[in-house]
Amino acid sequence: MTKTLLAALKGERQARPPMWLMRQAGRYLPEYRALRAEKGGFLDLVNDSEAAAEVTVQPLRRFGFDAAILFSDILMIPSAMGQALRFGVGEGPELSPPLVDHALAALEAAPERLEPVYDTVRRVAAMLAPETTFLGFAGSPWTVATYMVAGRGSKDQAETRRYAYRDPAAFQEIIDAITDWTVDYLAGQFAAGVDAVQLFDSWAGSLSPQQFEQWVIAPNAEIVRRLRARVPGAVIIGFPKGAGAKLVDYARGTGVDALGLDETLDPAWANAALPPELPVQGNLDPLALVTGGATLDAAIDRVLAAFPERPHVFNLGHGILQDTPIAHVEALVKRVRG
Numbered sequence: 465m466t467k468t469l470l471a472a473l474k475g476e477r478q479a480r481p482p483m484w485l486m487r488q489a490g491r492y493l494p495e496y497r498a499l500r501a502e503k504g505g506f507l508d509l510v511n512d513s514e515a516a517a518e519v520t521v522q523p524l525r526r527f528g529f530d531a532a533i534l535f536s537d538i539l540m541i542p543s544a545m546g547q548a549l550r551f552g553v554g555e556g557p558e559l560s561p562p563l564v565d566h567a568l569a570a571l572e573a574a575p576e577r578l579e580p581v582y583d584t585v586r587r588v589a590a591m592l593a594p595e596t597t598f599l600g601f602a603g604s605p606w607t608v609a610t611y612m613v614a615g616r617g618s619k620d621q622a623e624t625r626r627y628a629y630r631d632p633a634a635f636q637e638i639i640d641a642i643t644d645w646t647v648d649y650l651a652g653q654f655a656a657g658v659d660a661v662q663l664f665d666s667w668a669g670s671l672s673p674q675q676f677e678q679w680v681i682a683p684n685a686e687i688v689r690r691l692r693a694r695v696p697g698a699v700i701i702g703f704p705k706g707a708g709a710k711l712v713d714y715a716r717g718t719g720v721d722a723l724g725l726d727e728t729l730d731p732a733w734a735n736a737a738l739p740p741e742l743p744v745q746g747n748l749d750p751l752a753l754v755t756g757g758a759t760l761d762a763a764i765d766r767v768l769a770a771f772p773e774r775p776h777v778f779n780l781g782h783g784i785l786q787d788t789p790i791a792h793v794e795a796l797v798k799r800v801r802g
Contacts, residue, residue, distance in 0.1 A: 487783030538603030546571030562615030589657025600658035604665035669706015727781025731770030
């Protein structure tokens, strides 16, 4: 059977847009919450390949999405590079030592920390129906670097931006190292069984145009080039959240196969501004999904109407929120599929 979502990412417009949702495997699902309570903390779940595979396929059983997205975390790369990773209860992730005051060379690499992820991929690939696309992913170098430098997340990434301005050579070394690891990591995911991958640049919107070119476009272009050399025909989605009008330069500069659009973008603008043959993904506001009803219906229709000829994968503009009602996701699937 045809993997319609993979075909759309390759540029084949489908009669109806195939769909998946960012963070579709997660806290809004009662079956996820039950499994996490049984297994312990988030990182325990990620590193338990059998449990992580189960989490990956849970939303497919409920909603019949056209793609599974690997259940893992973008900070597996810093962990493999040698930083200690922890998720406190009710807190965001923490990495130590933070590179703002520690040398990259002092980290002791632990590539074996990625093995559970590859095992999860193999398990999921064996479980999926032949028509279901399997998506792997990694964080893009800029976003991953913000956590590695500061040791934690932040609202404006100011500490990492200051570091990049103050010592661009040292920051370039960090970006280059993340790029190297990311190419290997994504090639490993392809070898284990994914059909396509997404590069998440969650904090791309915090950069000036010059920094965006240097720390977002350039390293992502390098990942695309080198990954395709390792995995001929590799299909890659780029998702630089918050990029705004810089998306046009990102699309042309990186060479990604498809472009994720966040919820702040007017989809009609994106359709007019982006290269006409480029597949796009998105971009329903996650809060419209939480709200439901007529608000949700109208928001879905606006997205669907924005791409009359372009290959389109229906998705949210960012991750599904924890308080999203199951019934609203069911209504979304029904409306998109007509």
